[in-house]
Amino acid sequence: MLSLTSFALVALFFMQLLGLYFYVQYFCGWGSIFREDCVYPPNPLVTDKRTRGKVLRKGFSKIKVPPNLDALVIGSGVGGLSVAAVLAKAGKKVLVLEQHDQAGGSCHTFQERGYEFDVGIHYVGQMHEGGMFRVIMDQLTDGQLQWNRLANHYDSISIGHRVYRLYAGKKEFPDALKMQFPGEEEAIDKFMFLMKKVARHVALLGTLKILPEALMRQLLRSRLLHWISPVFRMSESSHQDIMDGLTRNKDLQAVFSYLFYGVPPNDSSFMINALLIHHYKRGAWYPRGGSSEIAFHMIPLIQRAGGQVLVRAPVSRILLDNGRATGVAVQRSEGEVCVYAPVIISDAGIFNTYERLLPAEIKTIPEVHSLLSSLQYGMGCFLVFVGLKGSSDELGLKSTNLWIYEENDLNCLMGKFSSMSCEEMCEQLPLMFITFPSAKDPTYSQRHPGRSCMTLLTMAPFEWFSRWKGQQPRHRGEEYEEMKMKLAQGMLGRAIEEFPQLADKVDYMEAATPVTNEYYLRAPEGSMYGAEQNCSRYQSDIINKMRAQTAVPGLYLTGQDVFSSGLAGAVHGGLICACAVLNRILYLDIILLKKRLKSRIRQRKSM
Missing domain, CATH: 3.90.660 (Polyamine Oxidase; Chain A, domain 2)
Known part of the structure; x- marks a missing residue:
């Protein structure tokens, strides 16, 4: 047993270490996956359909699945792409599987008779220079995603x-x-x-x-x-x-x-x-080039780390081995194709994940039954x-x-x-x-x-x-x-x-x-906004239960159901999931990066 004095000395030592961490992070950003030099001047808007299709519409086949995956994400909505991009920045090889013929979930667009329509992104807030959400989105897109202020x-x-x-x-x-x-x-x-x-x-x-x-x-x-x-x-x-x-x-x-x-x-x-x-x-902002730009600029980060985002890949079930998630089965016309990874992340929503992708007996686990019955x-x-x-x-x-x-x-x-x-x-x-x-x-x-x-x-x-x-x-x-x-x-x-x-x-x-x-x-x-956004969902005990970790070892949740609805809610769901997978509080790094950026903005404006 430590004496009170010894305990105080140990606590003081760890506080000094934490202070040193904050000092190094604030002034240098060393060891963080979120850094100023990850953001580059934006390139010209890409409008060529074939070029965009190679990013957003890459079809699934077994030969395109990268070997030795670190993680697999079900669904390419913003929650799925966000966690995949963060893991890729941490050096992880991630495969994202999308059932639709275009990546992006509610951020995809479609064209008919010469018109283009967005599906779910109507406008976005907190995109001012130095704002927290702007810092996050710049990090997830290399700064290539441009925003037009309304x-x-x-x-x-x-x-x-x-x-x-x-x-x-x-x-x-x-x-x-x-x-x-x-x-x-x-x-x-x-x-x-x-x-x-x-x-x-x-x-x-x-x-x-x-x-x-x-x-x-x-x-x-x-x-x-x-x-x-x-x-x-x-x-x-x-x-x-x-x-x-x-x-x-x-x-x-x-x-x-x-x-x-x-x-x-x-x-x-x-x-x-x-x-x-x-x-x-x-203020309110809208992505220049349409909402499909969000996925278009997140996917290269995933690919750069050796990962892929593949469409026309409907996941029919999550594979379990001794109760642990080990892979997924992709439904194809020729039958199921099984893909394996040590970490499985679902952006399909809490109901799809537990009611459609997992065996029925999983829902009888007390903590799962309790959570689902409250939503x-x-x-x-x-x-x-x-x-x-x-x-x-x-x-x-x-x-x-x-x-x-x-x-x-x-x-x-x-x-x-x-x-x-x-x-x-x-x-x-x-x-x-x-x-x-x-x-x-x-x-x-x-x-x-x-x-x-x-x-x-x-x-x-x-x-x-x-x-x-x-x-x-x-x-x-x-x-x-x-x-x-x-x-x-x-x-x-x-x-x-x-x-x-x-x-x-x-x-x-x-x-x-x-x-x-x-x-x-x-x-x-x-329900495009995920689980109902009523009062019962935001009781503190339910917030605590609705986390990225699930009752199934190796399986995580991301997206709107982890935090809240909308683009910002889905992105934060992805960040919270990445925190769980990497066992690291990434928000500390983002906050310190934001402080460094705001300090430089103030210096620039004062000149």
């Missing part, structure tokens, strides 16, 4: 006949709200204070997924963590409860809840809503892709997004929506999102001259289209086509009410239902 007025929110506008900027954001909500200055300041506190303390929630689960469980039971930071309480509190404590103004409450993902404010976490709004407070499928999406004759400039299209709500009580609105039939939805649209990707990307008019595009989005229960589950696209029959296009026409009509100059400019239209998203993205019941 107009300062990045979002409009229509509630009934009233329209509210959000402006980017630390000061501009709250000041614009105060101009539009006179008398609510105190409530706005309080919300901004809470939002900032959530953003500063959210990293503590990450520790629940990175540090040992048993230790975190004991700290949660003692309520010590809740005493240390309010973020744990705010993650467990419903958004509506905190809004009710700030203001009775229903329009202002709706504005602070406007980024819908299928969960009403009375069942969503205040922390998540606050983070979403904070994400865009400094539910997220709401599906219905998207309409509209091709427009004329450039964005010619049509007067702006980069500002429009969110439309029929009324300001979003709990009532979501309740009404969830009980509606598809036919009723066609007649009365309670909520919708309108965006113009071609107006956000200055290269769109160069790549597709004389054309522009609009995307419409609303939520849609899977049950509306469930009878066509599993059927091939374009083979679902006339009833399906009529049903989806009737809803699409209703949404288009509502959009033209807002933008009447487009009435005679529609040249192409297609719609994607929850079964479309399930087919192409393997999103269970079309």
Whole structure:
């Protein structure tokens, strides 16, 4: 047994070592896989389809599988590519397998009749120079991914006949709200204070997924963590409860809840809503060249370390040997092809992984059963892709997004929506999102001259289209086509009410239902945002349980279900997974790199 004095000396020694580590990392970055010299000036945009296809559409065959793999990733969504890129930067040889014919998951794009449409990335926040997320994305793409900043007025929110506008900027954001909500200055300041506190303390929630689960469980039971930071309480509190404590103004409450993902404010976490709004407070950005640029610039990092990203490789099951994950079976027309690796990572989502890829008995493991029973499928999406004759400039299209709500009580609105039939939805649209990707990307008019595009989005229960589950696209029959296009026409009509100059400019239209998203993205019941983002998911004990490590040795999870939804949530899911695989707290290296970069930015601006 160590005496108290000896223990203090040992503790002091380790603190000195830790201090030395931080000193070396801060000033030099030695030993880190995240470094300044990993980022290079961006090359010209690659538009040649064959060149892009060699990166994004490399088809699977057994001969293309690299030998002596270090890890294998199921799914090439951003969560899968992120963890693969980080492991590749650490010198690991990684194979990523994608069931679709193009890598990227919700970041892929498709082209029809000369138009290009993104599938899931509409705009991204926190891409300002020196920002944490910008630093991460630069590291994962060698700095080759370029971002175009949207107009300062990045979002409009229509509630009934009233329209509210959000402006980017630390000061501009709250000041614009105060101009539009006179008398609510105190409530706005309080919300901004809470939002900032959530953003500063959210990293503590990450520790629940990175540090040992048993230790975190004991700290949660003692309520010590809740005493240390309010973020744990705010993650467990419903958004509506905190809004009710700030203001009775229903329009202002709706504005602070406007980024819908299928969960009403009375069942969503205040922390998540606050983070979403904070994400865009400094501005909104869109990838130059379209969202497929994200995968296009991540994949070379994986290839450089000897890995590959192969498409048309649907994984049918995860292979186990004495209870340990050792490989996967890829379904081919000639039969299964087995591929082996010491580490298997699933970006297929928690439900697909446990319910489709693993043997049924795995779900009976108490910790797995407990976790799955506390989660539910997220709401599906219905998207309409509209091709427009004329450039964005010619049509007067702006980069500002429009969110439309029929009324300001979003709990009532979501309740009404969830009980509606598809036919009723066609007649009365309670909520919708309108965006113009071609107006956000200055290269769109160069790549597709004389054309522009609009995307419409609303939520849609899977049950509306469930009878066509599993059927091939374009083979679902006339009833399906009529049903989806009737809803699409209703949404288009509502959009033209807002933008009447487009009435005679529609040249192409297609719609994607929850079964479309399930087919192409393997999103269970079309839930593009992963497991439901409700309050129960963000209880501290569930956050602690939903980590990258699984009950199956050798198997890890990545992506949206590990952390939260959206591009940022999926990327952080990939980083958390890489921390688990490498047994290293990579966030320390990122934080120190960010500090070095910000210091240099300040020096440059002061010159």
